[in-house]
Amino acid sequence: xxxxxxxxxxxxxxxxxxxxxxxxxxxxxxxxxxAIVIVFLMINAYTDAKNDALNQLYNQEKLLAQQxxxxxxxxxxxxxxxxSFLSSNDDVILNTEAGKKLIREVFKNQSNSISSLTRVDxxxxxxxxxxxxxxxxxxxxxxxxxxxxxxNQAIVVSDVFRSVQGFDCIxxxxxxxxxxxxxxxxxxxxxxxxxxxxxxxxxxxGNTGYPLVITREGTELFCxxxxxxxxxxxxxxxxxxxxxxxxxxxxxxxxxxxxxxxxMIRDRQVNLVTKHxxxxxxxxxxxxxxxxxxxxxxEATYLIKGFSNKxxxxxxxxxxxxxxxxxxxxxxxxxxxxxxxxxxxxxQI
Numbered sequence: 001x002x003x004x005x006x007x008x009x010x011x012x013x014x015x016x017x018x019x020x021x022x023x024x025x026x027x028x029x030x031x032x033x034x035a036i037v038i039v040f041l042m043i044n045a046y047t048d049a050k051n052d053a054l055n056q057l058y059n060q061e062k063l064l065a066q067q068x069x070x071x072x073x074x075x076x077x078x079x080x081x082x083x084s085f086l087s088s089n090d091d092v093i094l095n096t097e098a099g100k101k102l103i104r105e106v107f108k109n110q111s112n113s114i115s116s117l118t119r120v121d122x123x124x125x126x127x128x129x130x131x132x133x134x135x136x137x138x139x140x141x142x143x144x145x146x147x148x149x150x151x152n153q154a155i156v157v158s159d160v161f162r163s164v165q166g167f168d169c170i171x172x173x174x175x176x177x178x179x180x181x182x183x184x185x186x187x188x189x190x191x192x193x194x195x196x197x198x199x200x201x202x203x204x205x206g207n208t209g210y211p212l213v214i215t216r217e218g219t220e221l222f223c224x225x226x227x228x229x230x231x232x233x234x235x236x237x238x239x240x241x242x243x244x245x246x247x248x249x250x251x252x253x254x255x256x257x258x259x260x261x262x263x264m265i266r267d268r269q270v271n272l273v274t275k276h277x278x279x280x281x282x283x284x285x286x287x288x289x290x291x292x293x294x295x296x297x298x299e300a301t302y303l304i305k306g307f308s309n310k311x312x313x314x315x316x317x318x319x320x321x322x323x324x325x326x327x328x329x330x331x332x333x334x335x336x337x338x339x340x341x342x343x344x345x346x347x348q349i
Contacts, residue, residue, distance in 0.1 A: 050300070053300040054276060054297075054300045056300070057205070057276055057295060057299060057300040058257050058276065058278050060205060061205060061209070061257075061276070061277065061278035061293035061294070061295065062257075062278045062280070062293075064203050064205065064211075064293050065211070065278055065279065065280040065291050065292070065293045066280055068199045068200065068203060068211065068280075068282075068291055069280045069281070069282045069291060071198075071199050072195070072199055072282055072284070072289075073282065073283075073284065075113075075195075075198075075199075076157065076172065076284050076285075079113075079114070079172055079188060079190070080155065080172065080174070080285075082106065082110070083172065083174035083186050083188065084174065086102070086103070086106060086117075086174075086186055087174050087175070087176045087186045089102060092119065092176070092186065093176055093177075093178050093183065094178070095119055095127050095128055099119075099128075100128050100130075103117045103119065103128065103130055104130045107130050107131065113190065113194065114188045114189060114190055115163075115167070115169060115189045115190065115191050116129055116130065116131065116132060116163075116187075116188065116189045117129065117130055117186070117187070117188050118130075118135075118186070118187040118188070118189070119176075119184065119185075119186055119187075120140065120146070120173070120184045120185045120186075120187055121183070121184040122150070122182055122183055122184045123139075123141060123150075123184075124139055124140055124141025124142075124143075124146050124147075124150055125137065125138070125139050125140075125141070126138045126139075126140060127184075143158070143161065143171075144158070144159075144161075145157070145158035145159075145161075145171055145173060146173065146185075148286065149173045149175060149185055153175050153182045154175060154286075155172070155173065155174050155175065155285050155286075156172070156173050156285060156286050156287075157170065157171075157172050157284045157285045157286060157287040158170055158171040158172075158173075158287070159215050159217075159219060159221075159287065160192050160219075160221055160230075163189055167191060168191070168192045168193070169189040169190055169191050169192055170189070170190045170192055170195070171187055171188070171189050171190075172187065172188050172190070172285075173185040173186070173187045174186045174187070192221075196221075196222050200213060200222045200291075203293060205293060205294075205295040205299060206295055206299035207299070208265045208295060208296055208298075208299060209293065209294060209295030209296075209299055210223075210224050210293075210294065210295075211291055211292065211293050211294075212233075212277075212291070212292045212293075212294065213282075213289055213290070213291045213292075214233050214247065214250055214251065214289065214290055215251075215287070215288070215289055216251050216287070216288040216289075217232070217251070218232045218233045218234045218247055218251055219231070219232055219233075220232070220233050220236065221289065233247045234247060237262075240260065240261065240262055242258075242259070242260035242261050243260050243262060245258075245260070246258040246260055246277065246279065246292065249279070250279050250281075250290035250292060251288075251290065253281040253283070253288055253290070254279070254281070255279065255280050255281060256278070256279065257276065257277065257278050257279075258276075258277045258278075258279065258292075259274060259275070259276055259277075260274075260275055260277065260294075261273065261274055261275070262275055265296060273296045273297070273298075274296070274297045275294045275295065275296050275297065276294065276295060276296075276297060276300065277292045277293065277294035277295075278292065278293055278294075279291065279292035279293075280292075
């Protein structure tokens with residue numbers, strides 16, 4: 001009878017021990033599930049905040065790119081209208097003294113935005129120009145944009161080139177017709193540094209964001225990275241596949257956002273950083289340019305720096321709390337288990 005009672009007590013003790021073990025296991029499981037859910041929610045909140053910051057960055061870049069593109073288009077349209085007026089003037093068409101005087105007067109009124117006004121004949125010879133009249137008689141038919149208008153007889157806008165006067169510029173050639181027959185062009189030159197100062201150099205995103213402007217062929221018209229302006233982006237950035245992918249979209253006249261990696265921020269060499277860009281095409285008559293405004297990712301995450309600091313602190317504090325609570329539960333479990341073992345030993349005695 002005594003043996004049966006002891007066996008019964010052992011079974012009851014074992015059931016009690018199993019119940020205590022299951023209770024602690026349930027506590028731990030519930031704790032870890034809660035911890036996982038909260039960590040997931042915190043990570044999701046940070047991800048949402050970061051995405052919102054990146055969207056704000058893209059929106060800022062898009063606005064700046066569109067403003068620059070629209071400003072350049074308006075600038076060229078203004079000069080196009082002026083040339084349309086001059087090219088229909090009989091004295092300009094015939095290159096009379098009155099026509100030359102008109103060209104001089106118009107130039108003086110526009111001297112803050114153009115560097116010369118030129119009358120070119122049907123063979124590509126300069127027959128009048130102001131202010132550098134020494135260029136009269138020069139043959140410019142070999143210039144790419146001049147060849148194009150001599151063949152197509154339609155307005156052309158050149159890429160950046162070195163003028164016969166010796167400075168980097170952009171030329172606009174407007175066709176002139178005499179008795180409904182092509183009789184040459186009226187051309188104006190715009191100093192390229194004037195365009196860069198007015199539309200590109202002032203663009204900033206945060207402290208390190210900047211614009212990149214390329215032509216249809218990939219020539220970099222503007223880039224603050226040393227030795228890049230004037231080079232071809234497909235050569236200058238050949239070591240960076242992601243930049244090449246973006247450039248391919250830009251030369252196709254596409255618009256959109258892009259993420260790439262580069263190790264330069266303006267004129268500073270840095271470690272490889274992730275950059276976010278928004279690019280917009282600039283269609284000017286026969287020419288296609290594309291402007292991309294880009295900035296390192298830190299310009300976006302800077303906007304949520306306060307949030308991220310609080311997030312890191314909160315996550316660290318929560319994980320510390322979970323770790324401490326887990327430790328206390330496990331310690332309590334083993335302390336209780338030790339106590340149950342001692343009680344079980346007493347029962348056996």
